[in-house]
Amino acid sequence: SRQELRSALRRAYKLLSAHEASGPFTPAVRLRNLLLCSALRPATCPELQAPDNGRKLGRVLSVGHEVHFLCEPGFELVGSESRVCQESLSWSGQQPFCRTELREWVASPSTCRQRTAPRAFPSSHLLPSPASYPQCTVKNTSSSSGGSSSSSSSFERPSRCSQVDGSTHCICEAGFTMSGRDSSLCVDVDECELFHASRNGRLCLHVCVNTPGSYRCACPPGYEVTDGDRSCQDIDECSSRQHNCTRDQLCVNTYGGFRCVRTECPRTRNATYAKTSPVRCERNPCRLDDGACAQAPNSVSFHYLAVTSNLSAPRVLFRVSATRTLGDSLRFGLLGGRWRRHFGVRRADRNTGQLLLVSPVRGPATLEAELETVELEKRAPLARYIAKVTLFVSPYDF
Numbered sequence: 001s002r003q004e005l006r007s008a009l010r011r012a013y014k015l016l017s018a019h020e021a022s023g024p025f026t027p028a029v030r031l032r033n034l035l036l037c038s039a040l041r042p043a044t045c046p047e048l049q050a051p052d053n054g055r056k057l058g059r060v061l062s063v064g065h066e067v068h069f070l071c072e073p074g075f076e077l078v079g080s081e082s083r084v085c086q087e088s089l090s091w092s093g094q095q096p097f098c099r100t101e102l103r104e105w106v107a108s109p110s111t112c113r114q115r116t117a118p119r120a121f122p123s124s125h126l127l128p129s130p131a132s133y134p135q136c137t138v139k140n141t142s143s144s145s146g147g148s149s150s151s152s153s154s155f156e157r158p159s160r161c162s163q164v165d166g167s168t169h170c171i172c173e174a175g176f177t178m179s180g181r182d183s184s185l186c187v188d189v190d191e192c193e194l195f196h197a198s199r200n201g202r203l204c205l206h207v208c209v210n211t212p213g214s215y216r217c218a219c220p221p222g223y224e225v226t227d228g229d230r231s232c233q234d235i236d237e238c239s240s241r242q243h244n245c246t247r248d249q250l251c252v253n254t255y256g257g258f259r260c261v262r263t264e265c266p267r268t269r270n271a272t273y274a275k276t277s278p279v280r281c282e283r284n285p286c287r288l289d290d291g292a293c294a295q296a297p298n299s300v301s302f303h304y305l306a307v308t309s310n311l312s313a314p315r316v317l318f319r320v321s322a323t324r325t326l327g328d329s330l331r332f333g334l335l336g337g338r339w340r341r342h343f344g345v346r347r348a349d350r351n352t353g354q355l356l357l358v359s360p361v362r363g364p365a366t367l368e369a370e371l372e373t374v375e376l377e378k379r380a381p382l383a384r385y386i387a388k389v390t391l392f393v394s395p396y397d398f
Contacts, residue, residue, distance in 0.1 A: 046091075051069060156186065160172070170183055192208035238251035243260065250279070334355075364395040
């Protein structure tokens with residue numbers, strides 16, 4: 001066997017080395033020594049060169065080891081991607097080369113098919129230039145994608161064909177697939193339609209727009225594309241000052257837009273109010289004998305919330321809490337209103353009440369609720385506070 005032969009050669013090498021060291025040696029002894037050294041070297045395959053415009057991966061040339069080949073961007077590999085050093089000390093497969101990747105000069109396969117039929121490539125491995133075929137012209141047609149006019153050729157590509165071992169092999173660019181009726185023509189893959197009902201979810205959060213060889217995601221007005229160009233993020237027009245609210249208005253950012261609101265204090269016959277902040281009104285002091293004024297709310301605050309459409313419920317929307325109370329207890333309640341059926345109130349602890357959304361709301365919609373807090377002393381009311389909550393529901397669920 002090969003192993004036994006190598007062992008015998010090693011023993012002979014040691015014997016000749018001892019003989020050479022013990023005294024004069026002849027050229028014949030030196031020659032035999034050199035031949036044995038050559039035989040004892042590890043068996044390797046010849047060195048392989050990297051292709052032009054490409055790289056070679058792997059330096060070990062021993063039997064059983066592999067060498068891999070890659071092409072630079074803009075080139076594709078023709079031939080063996082990997083070659084193995086065999087027992088015969090020869091490489092498997094064929095030496096590959098890199099050729100230019102695109103053949104955009106073919107615009108109308110029906111008129112240029114004879115010119116673009118698969119054939120052997122020139123020694124430089126480069127494809128002919130568009131000037132070689134001036135009769136190939138682009139045929140413009142109307143496209144329904146995205147509602148704009150484009151060339152039908154932008155959604156078609158010629159297949160890339162090569163002659164390997166006497167047979168023709170054709171492939172398509174990424175994002176295209178072979179036309180069923182013509183192997184020399186590749187048609188665009190509509191990723192939006194293909195993955196519309198995929199188990200892994202939609203490609204885009206909002207709208208998927210098919211493009212030649214790929215796709216892009218689009219968002220509604222008031223959103224920007226984010227998260228790897230697939231998701232939509234709300235644009236805060238208020239903080240970025242992209243709104244048109246006046247100085248006496250408050251800008252409220254919503255999902256997909258903004259609202260300009262103006263708060264006004266209550267106008268009643270029994271009490272008067274003063275605005276102490278853009279979103280709060282305080283009752284002016286009442287006369288000691290004015291019982292009707294004393295029953296009016298001590299303060300009215302305004303709160304604006306933005307939520308997405310079909311928000312899951314029940315959900316806590318708003319909390320009201322009293323850090324210091326005059327009486328011995330607090331009572332929380334929901335005043336009547338058009339949207340009362342969507343809201344509920346519950347006590348979180350002794351001094352905190354919560355406004356709940358009890359049913360999902362489909363947007364766009366604007367809902368209002370009034371949360372009342374009453375201070376009690378031995379069940380007798382001492383003071384009332386009203387929190388007016390306005391809910392802006394987006395037309396989108398993101």
